[in-house]
Amino acid sequence: MRKHHKLLLNHFLRRRATRPYTSAAHLATTPAAAAAASGLDALDLLDAGELAPTPRLYHSLITACAQTRSLDDAKTIHAHLAGSRLAGDAFLCNSLIHLYCKCGAVSDARRVFDEMLNRDMVSWTSLIAGYAQNDMSVEAVGLLPGMLRARFKPNGFTFASLLKAAGACAGRGIGEQIHALSVKCNWDEDVYVGSALLDMYARCGQMDMAIAVFDRLDSKNGVSWNVLIAGFARKGDGETTLMTFAEMQRNGFEATHFTYSSVFSAIAGIGVLEQGKWVHAHMIKSGQKLTAFVGNTMLDMYAKSGSMVDARKVFDRMDKKDLVTWNTMLTAFAQYGIGKEAVAHFEEMRKCGIPLNQISFLSILTACSHGGLVKEGKHYFDMMKDYNVEPEIDHYVTFVDLLGRAGLLKGALIFVFKMPMQPTAAVWGALLGACRMHKNAKIGQFAADHVFELDPDDTGPPVLLYNIYASTGQWDAAARVRKMMKATGVKKEPACSWVEIENSVHMFVANDDTHPSAGEIYRMWDKINIKIRKAGYVPNTDYVLLHVDEQEREVKLQYHSEKIALAFALINTPAGAMIRIMKNIRICGDCHSAFKYVSNVFEREIVVRDTNRFHHFSNGSCSCGDYW
Template identity: 40%
Template sequence: MEHTLPTPRQTPSYLNLFTYLTANPSLKLSRQLHAHIILTHSSVSVHALFNHLIHTHPSSLLFNAVIRAYAQVGHYQQTLKLYSQMLSMGLCRPHYFTFTFPFLLKACAGLSLVQTGKCVHAHCLGFGFQRDLYVGSSLVNMYAKCGELADARDLFDEMPVRDVSAWNAFISGCMRSGMIRWAEDFFRRMERRNVLSWTAMISGYAQNGLPNKALSMFEEMSIGGGGSGVRPNWVTVMSVLPACAHSAALEQGKRIHHYASSVGLDRNSSVQTALIAMYAKCGSLVEARHSFDKLVPKGVVAWNTMITAYASHGKGAETISTFEDMIRAKVQPDFITFTGLLSGCSHSGLVEIGLRYFNDMEQVYSVEPRVEHYACVVDLLSRAGRLQEAKELIDQMPMQPSASVWGAVLAACRMHKNLEIGERAAKELFVLEPENIGNYVLLSNMYAEFGKWEEVDKLRGVVKSLGLKKKPGCSWTEINGRAHLFLGGDVLHQQAKEIYKLLEALPKQMKASGYVPDTKFALHDVSEEEKEHNLSTHSEKLAIAFGLLNTSPGTVLRVTKNLRICGDCHSAIKFISRIYDREIVVRDVNRFHHFQDGSCSCGDYW
């Protein structure tokens, strides 16, 4: 027989209905009750009605129901407030708490309130729930998410019976804290794994900068979870796609997309948004846009992802048009939207447009500028050579300038040869991030360009005394689904002989086309011949040469570099793209460069 809701005549009679639905959950009946409340109490919100009942007809059952409801929708502050209120009213019925403590602990974990969590733990002990499986797993989860892995491990070891959720909670906590070996050990020891177990490992690897391990585990899971029959769900797919983006593994990303499509997981909006980001970060804007266009409806995260994608590729006009489409779609922009928008203006030299958007942020769009927005505008002005204006903006900032702010100034000072402001920026950076050797290298390079070799030697002495080591330049490219890594001057690769033979032949062809090596990017006090040789062995050139040797004519070459591409390599790759009639996409630490027919998408503005 189909249940229908009785018609209550007085507000207090709702208590019986809430009690009934708590004990007998029914989505249909709950919606009927919600609709009835709206129709008969239009001036009273459901929240207000709950507050009314709690104050007029308080009961443990009602408090527990509301506490769980708040926790499930992420209203953690209100969850803990209600629990405190419940305790103050003396409504502590132990038999109702078995299913309430896990929600309280979830709230503590969500807010990273470990001390509050310890108080709830004490209450669990006081009510005798310390051996309850559900409560025990929630305690492990709370301590693990709050970074208290020792406490989480102790509780885990004391549990007489452990279900898969306790194992998963500890593995997730280990990955979140960077304790990868602990997580791997626990994963291996699990007798029974579910989709959350595999997903925790995959997302953990991706978040800890181990994309190859994340991809390898996804491959194993997608063919049946190592014999367990467990297969990826939409969360797993969404977790592994950033690993493809991190390593620029476009072919692997396409295979994951194909898998997701074959089982219907690509219909999930979060997966579709992750696909947009993956394709964009792997250098394929066309496929990123195709995934974006298929997404209906588009939320703010999807719009932000597409705006950021265009910005990172230096497509300023497309960045702006996408933002304007977002506004026309009546989607409210947030601070991430403007970070992408201003970055896009900066990379494309759209100074006045960028300044207008920055000025409109708060007044027109109700988004308060943050330090990252100031960093974008400082970068916008600095790249355009308006360094004095950038410095004045920094002096007017309502918050302390971050390292990204001064970093933008320092990089532009080298580009525009402004040593005075460059020294000021570098000194600020030495205080803000004393262990970042990149700042010392940039200033040292500026001194070298100005012929101030004594200052170069002083900086080298400081770097040596601090024990800092220069991050080696490396580049990688994916050929036939496999990543190939190259360090600067690499001679250990199995095809090193063929690579250097090709590179040795290139200068004659390029010089015949007008290429002149820019030896200021080989800033060692050595001969011009040695400088030219050093430039020819930069890692991105090695990766491109390898790609030319191992792909058929017309294949797009995609290279990722861990540092900023140097000016000489940028110039050389333009010539290579013309000589070999190839499209070459290079992603450096700042942005993408699309080289084709002797020119670059950045228009030499980078």
């Protein structure tokens, strides 16, 4: 059929050929036969009146053009139809609307629609579907009131298209209104409309409603299961994503590459490596191939779960690597702070002719920032113009971070003042974070004032400013910041750490005594503390930001959430096993020092993922080189 369409279209568009003219007497009467006749020019025959302009012929030509999606050909057919006696035929006009939408020319489809004297149900539905398929969601749902005023009742296909559009208009209440209308029109229990409802609520993040719709579906299929899994993954609910995936298997539905991609994405968010390996093994057993679509999310999952070795294996085994693949690997290098490897990877991208984009440069700048590669970072920032990549605000934020981490605070401040765009709160926040790192209260206060003005609701900057004053012993200034925080209701985010043991996740906070094994955990940390002190560990009380005596400062340091998680992991994992810990804020500098000693004394590899990056401790050192 596709070959027939292409052949017919070629004959139609072969105007004014140099071959001898062939009359209609030698032409079969059906469009298929016309297409098969070698050397015929259907357009010339129509113009000469040798071939009758029938709806069936035009529809075949439009259908053939829809297969090739050539806009020029579509306009040629439209122009010829407009000059024929069939110009106002509703059936053909509807076909033209569909054709233009297929070609991405929705404005042309709208002109055909507006010029129609007799629109029918197909006219309205075709244009609504065209808008939805071309990511013009507001325009799609905007047609509904006019359709109802024209006394046309939406059908299942209309509702499916409207709900697709509503899913992209999250937070506007449009989806709920269309849902109510589908109930009123008795379409809500249709399997296709039901799946569209499920997808709409899932995309809008309303998972309670999505579950309610899912439960009401009489006939669930693989699509509905995939939509539900993808919804939980987008919402960052990794645990429920995995539970739903397991339930899908129990109900006899086979996972597709869409399923695995969603599940890997969810696992990447929570960093549970063993669960990720189980899903990977399940995918291999199911016979699914490692496509770029799935491979990219799998690569990201391994990287974010603390296994660069597995991430690298996935990258190397992928036959077809696209830009996303290369960028995902580059981002992984940046997250681990291994700047030299990131630079080598970036240069390999350039060598292979990979089309670098905004994400490529943002990742390499992040890697240079985390690796202390100031010279290289400046080089790549300047290189962006060579690739016609315009720096966005995130690139400026990262470059300020690059200079700030290196202690070049005045240079970073000058860079901010010379920016070609107005600095945002994120830019000033990056400078403030660097001032916290290097204990520069003067520039820190200046940066904080700008953040307070631009984003007064952000709770992070006041905490950073307090930390700067407290770490430099300026307790009066720290007290003023604390008073301001109390007056505005700003609260520091409580630190927590979690570790996965035998497919179970255990979470801890500082001084946590709620865990069933709390007594054993604290006894274990006391043993660890004694051993690493003998090896040379000295508590760094600068990280206790309270005005108390030295002894109390040391006590405050000992039971941070990551240390409790580490003690629990040492109790519950076999000797020599790698330990992976996640933390919701930046790892404490004293904990960082202690973990280096633990990795050496207990001969363990320890991977800590905090909000900024990964730290891989081994043999008494960290992958970050104490630069983070």
